[in-house]
Amino acid sequence: MIMRLDIFKTKRTSSEWQTLKPRIVILDADGWDRRNYQYAWNVERITEAEYLRRRNKSTCKWTTSPLNLTDKD
Numbered sequence: 001m002i003m004r005l006d007i008f009k010t011k012r013t014s015s016e017w018q019t020l021k022p023r024i025v026i027l028d029a030d031g032w033d034r035r036n037y038q039y040a041w042n043v044e045r046i047t048e049a050e051y052l053r054r055r056n057k058s059t060c061k062w063t064t065s066p067l068n069l070t071d072k073d
Contacts, residue, residue: 006048007047007048007049007052008047008048008049009047010047010048011045011046011047012045012046012048012051013041013042013043013044013045013046014029014032014040014041014042014044014046014051014054015041015042017046017048017051021051022063023062023063023064024055024060024061024062024063025060025061025063026055026058026059026060027058027059027060027061028058028059029041029054029058030057030058030059031053031054031055031056031057031058032054032058
């Protein structure tokens, strides 16, 4: 398995990552700081790897079958 190195370099806000990865919608952001959610979601810049880690801890809705997803989702 080849891992993309840019997953650890580029930083964006979680809101921007969600826009770039619309097939999985976060319904309950359990992976984000609840005490300062607005900052954690809209201001804090994180890598794609961190976004995916947090998303995996959250309640999500698939907008397509998981079988149709690629490593870019």
